Amino acid sequence: MSNLGLQIRQAAPHVDPVVADYAKGYLEHLSTATQDAVQSKQLSLTDEVTFLKSLLVSAGAEESKISPLADELLKKLNLQLSENQARLEVTGDTSKRLLDINVLKSHDNKANINTSLALLGVGGDIEHQGRQIETRVDLKKLEKAEKKIAKKVAKRNNKFVKYEASKLINQQNNEDYDSFFLKINPLDFGSGAGKSKDIKIDTFDLYVGDGQRILSDAQLTLSFGRRYGLVGQNGIGKSTLLRALSRRELNVPQHISILHVEQELRGDETKALQSVLDADVWRKQLLTEESQINNRVQEIEKLRSEFNEESLEVKKLDNEREDLEGHLQQISERLVDMESDKAEARAASILYGLGFSAESQQRPTNSFSGGWRMRLSLARALFCQPDLLLLDEPTNNLDVPSIAYLSEYLKTYPSTLLVVSHDRAFLNEIATDIIYQHNERLDYYRGQNFDSFYATKEERRKNAQREYESQVAYRKHLQDFIDKFRYNAAKSQEAQSRIKKLEKLPVLEPPEEEKNITFKFPDCEKLSPPILQLQDVSFGYDKNELLLNDVSLDVQMDSRIALVGANGCGKTTLLKVLMETLVPIKGYVSKNPRLRIAYFTQHHVDSMDLNTSAVDWMSTAFPGRTDEEYRRHLGAFGITGTLGLQKMALLSGGQKSRVAFAALCLNNPHILILDEPSNHLDTAGIDALIRALKGFSGGVLMVSHDISVISNVCNEIWVSEEGTVKRFDGTIYDYKDYIISTATKAGVVKRH
Structure with a gap:
C-alpha cells in the first residue's frame, strides 16, 4: 500500500490536498483490518472503497480516473488480508486489529457524506476495538475539508439532509429484523459508559423523497428520561421525522439505542x-x-x-x-x-x-x-x-x-x-x-x-396577533404622517425622521392562521320510537362458541352511546348485527321502517378508488347529484377548494376519512353507527368531529378507543365482555379506572 498519496494525487489532481490526505489516511487505516473482520461482516472493504470513491468524486475528481484506482486498491486490500490470515495461522497472534464498523457506516450514500465525516471527526481519532491508532490527518485541515465537501454537496442538492422515505422503508423491508436492528444499534461493549444520552441536533433541514421540505433550520432537543408528544396537522411530516431519527439519517450519537414502531410484525411460525x-x-x-x-x-x-x-x-x-x-x-x-x-x-x-x-x-x-x-x-x-x-x-x-x-x-x-x-x-x-x-x-x-400545551399555544397565537395588529397600526400612523407632511416645509424634517423610523422597522409577518375545519352532519326528520332495538340477541359463527349471548340494546334519536371493551370481544360483530349484515341465531332486531342508518368503518376508507377525485368517486358510488352538489357536500366536511377535484391518493389519511364521512351522510341518516371514527384524524379534525356529533339531530352509537372523543360526545357507556353487552354505571374515566384496578390486582401493572 505504498505511494498511496501519489496514486490519489495522479488520479485526482484537482482535489483539495487536505481531502486527498484524508483519503490516504483512511486507506492506511483500512489496511490494518484482519480477515476475521471481513468474515464476520464487521467490515465490508467494497463498501469502504466505494465511499472513498464517492468522496473524491464529490470533491471534484473525475469518476473515469478514480474507478480504476478504486478497483486496484480493493485488490491490494484483499491480498493483504489474505497475508494477515496466513500470518495468524503461523504465529497465533490474538491481537484485535478490527476497524469499528459503527463509525464507518453508510458511506455509499452521497447525501450522507457530511454526516459520515462528522462521525469520523469525533474525538480526534478513528475508534478501534482494543487499541487506539492516532490519525495521520491534521484535524484542523480535516475540519476545513469537511466544511468544503458539505458545502458542495448542499449546494448541489440545495438541501442539508435529504430523506427518501420510500427508499429507506424498502431498505428495512428487504433486511431481516436482526440485521436491521444491529445496523442501527451495533453491540459494542462499554461504548456508552458514562456518556450522556441527551440528543441535541442543531440547525438541520429535512426533505421527503419528492423534494418537499418539511423542516427548515430546525433544532431537535430530547432530554434523556423525558416523554415527548409530537403533534401537528396531518401531512406535516411527523412520521417522516421519526423515520429519519430511527435510521440515524439525523446525527443521533452511536451509543444511544433506537427502536421505532411503525409497521406490523411479519407473521411466521414463531410463537x-x-x-x-x-x-x-x-x-x-x-x-x-x-x-x-x-x-x-x-x-x-x-x-x-x-x-x-x-x-x-x-x-x-x-x-x-x-x-x-x-x-x-x-x-x-x-x-x-x-x-x-x-x-x-x-x-x-x-x-x-x-x-x-x-x-x-x-x-x-x-x-x-x-x-x-x-x-x-x-x-x-x-x-x-x-x-x-x-x-x-x-x-x-x-x-x-x-x-x-x-x-x-x-x-x-x-x-x-x-x-x-x-x-x-x-x-x-x-x-x-x-x-x-x-x-x-x-x-x-x-x-x-x-391540554396545557393547547391552552398555551392559543395564548401565544393571540399575543402574536395583538402584536402584529399593534405594529400594523404603528406603521400606518407613521405612514399617514409622512404622506401628510412630506412636502410641508415646516414639518419636512419630522417627516424625514419618521421615514427613517419606518425603514428601520423589521419586516412584518402575520401570525400563522389556524385552519378552521368543520364537519356538519345533515339534519334529519324525527321518528317515533322504537328506532333501533336488539332483543335477547345471540350470535356466533359457531353455535357452540357464541360471541354475543342474550344482548338487549336500544338506540334512540337522542342516544349518545359508546361501546367499549377488549378487541375480539364482539363489538364490531354487534354493529353488523344491528346493520342486519349478520343474522342472529336467537332473538331479533327491530327498527323503524323509515329509519336510515350511516355506518362508518375503516373499510370504507380502504375501499376508495384512490386514482379518482373525491367528486368523481362519489358520483360513481352514490349517483344522482351534480358535481356542484357533491363539492358543496364535501365542503361541509372540510374538503374545500381543489381538494375535492384532485386524486384521492394525494389526500392525507384524515382527509380520506372526511370524504368517507361525507359519502355516508348523503342519505340524511337518522342514526350514525361509527367504528373507530377518529382514526387518522388530526387534532383539528377530531375537534370538528366532536362538534358535529354533539350538534347532530339524530342518534349516535360508536365504537372508539379515544377517551377524549367518548367523554365529549357520549353520555352512555356500554361494555362488551364475556359474551354479553351491559350498560356501565359511570363515565369513560370511571371505566378506565376499573380497567387499571383490575390489571393492578392481577399484577400486570403497578398503580402510580
Whole structure:
C-alpha cells in the first residue's frame, strides 16, 4: 500500500490536498483490518472503497480516473488480508486489529457524506476495538475539508439532509429484523459508559423523497428520561421525522439505542412470546455467543490433552481460551445488567397487558390479524427498552383496556420517549413535554401535557396577533404622517425622521392562521320510537362458541352511546348485527321502517378508488347529484377548494376519512353507527368531529378507543365482555379506572 498519496494525487489532481490526505489516511487505516473482520461482516472493504470513491468524486475528481484506482486498491486490500490470515495461522497472534464498523457506516450514500465525516471527526481519532491508532490527518485541515465537501454537496442538492422515505422503508423491508436492528444499534461493549444520552441536533433541514421540505433550520432537543408528544396537522411530516431519527439519517450519537414502531410484525411460525423475546437482538446475540464460547472452551480443553504442554499449539490454544474467557466475562456482565434471567416473565407481562392471554402467547405470529401483529410490534419495542423509543400513533390499533395499560406502562418508561399521537387523553396521561411541528419548524412546550400545551399555544397565537395588529397600526400612523407632511416645509424634517423610523422597522409577518375545519352532519326528520332495538340477541359463527349471548340494546334519536371493551370481544360483530349484515341465531332486531342508518368503518376508507377525485368517486358510488352538489357536500366536511377535484391518493389519511364521512351522510341518516371514527384524524379534525356529533339531530352509537372523543360526545357507556353487552354505571374515566384496578390486582401493572 505504498505511494498511496501519489496514486490519489495522479488520479485526482484537482482535489483539495487536505481531502486527498484524508483519503490516504483512511486507506492506511483500512489496511490494518484482519480477515476475521471481513468474515464476520464487521467490515465490508467494497463498501469502504466505494465511499472513498464517492468522496473524491464529490470533491471534484473525475469518476473515469478514480474507478480504476478504486478497483486496484480493493485488490491490494484483499491480498493483504489474505497475508494477515496466513500470518495468524503461523504465529497465533490474538491481537484485535478490527476497524469499528459503527463509525464507518453508510458511506455509499452521497447525501450522507457530511454526516459520515462528522462521525469520523469525533474525538480526534478513528475508534478501534482494543487499541487506539492516532490519525495521520491534521484535524484542523480535516475540519476545513469537511466544511468544503458539505458545502458542495448542499449546494448541489440545495438541501442539508435529504430523506427518501420510500427508499429507506424498502431498505428495512428487504433486511431481516436482526440485521436491521444491529445496523442501527451495533453491540459494542462499554461504548456508552458514562456518556450522556441527551440528543441535541442543531440547525438541520429535512426533505421527503419528492423534494418537499418539511423542516427548515430546525433544532431537535430530547432530554434523556423525558416523554415527548409530537403533534401537528396531518401531512406535516411527523412520521417522516421519526423515520429519519430511527435510521440515524439525523446525527443521533452511536451509543444511544433506537427502536421505532411503525409497521406490523411479519407473521411466521414463531410463537408470540418467543417473538417478543427475540426482539431484543442484543440479548439474543449475547446468549448465542455465550453458548458458542462455552462450547469452544470445552473443545479447547479436549484439544490441549492431545499436545505437549510446551508445544506451540498449546500456546495458541491457551491464548485463544484467555481471550474467550475475557469476552465471556463481558457477556455475563452485560446479561446481568439487562436482567436476562427475568426476560421471559417481563415479556409475558407486557403481552398480557396488551390483550394477549396465556394461551394466545403460545400461538404462532402468522395466526394473528394485522391489528394484533401491530400490538406484537409494540410489545417487542416495550420489551427491548431502547434509549430512544419512537411510537407512531400507537393507540390506533388498541382498545380502551390496552390503552389504559400502555399509558400506565409508559409513565415509568426509564429512557426517552417520542410519540406521535392525536389522542388527547393518552398524551395527557404520558407526555412530560410537547413538540409542536408546524411551518417547517419545531416549537417546544416544556413541562406540559396536551391540554396545557393547547391552552398555551392559543395564548401565544393571540399575543402574536395583538402584536402584529399593534405594529400594523404603528406603521400606518407613521405612514399617514409622512404622506401628510412630506412636502410641508415646516414639518419636512419630522417627516424625514419618521421615514427613517419606518425603514428601520423589521419586516412584518402575520401570525400563522389556524385552519378552521368543520364537519356538519345533515339534519334529519324525527321518528317515533322504537328506532333501533336488539332483543335477547345471540350470535356466533359457531353455535357452540357464541360471541354475543342474550344482548338487549336500544338506540334512540337522542342516544349518545359508546361501546367499549377488549378487541375480539364482539363489538364490531354487534354493529353488523344491528346493520342486519349478520343474522342472529336467537332473538331479533327491530327498527323503524323509515329509519336510515350511516355506518362508518375503516373499510370504507380502504375501499376508495384512490386514482379518482373525491367528486368523481362519489358520483360513481352514490349517483344522482351534480358535481356542484357533491363539492358543496364535501365542503361541509372540510374538503374545500381543489381538494375535492384532485386524486384521492394525494389526500392525507384524515382527509380520506372526511370524504368517507361525507359519502355516508348523503342519505340524511337518522342514526350514525361509527367504528373507530377518529382514526387518522388530526387534532383539528377530531375537534370538528366532536362538534358535529354533539350538534347532530339524530342518534349516535360508536365504537372508539379515544377517551377524549367518548367523554365529549357520549353520555352512555356500554361494555362488551364475556359474551354479553351491559350498560356501565359511570363515565369513560370511571371505566378506565376499573380497567387499571383490575390489571393492578392481577399484577400486570403497578398503580402510580
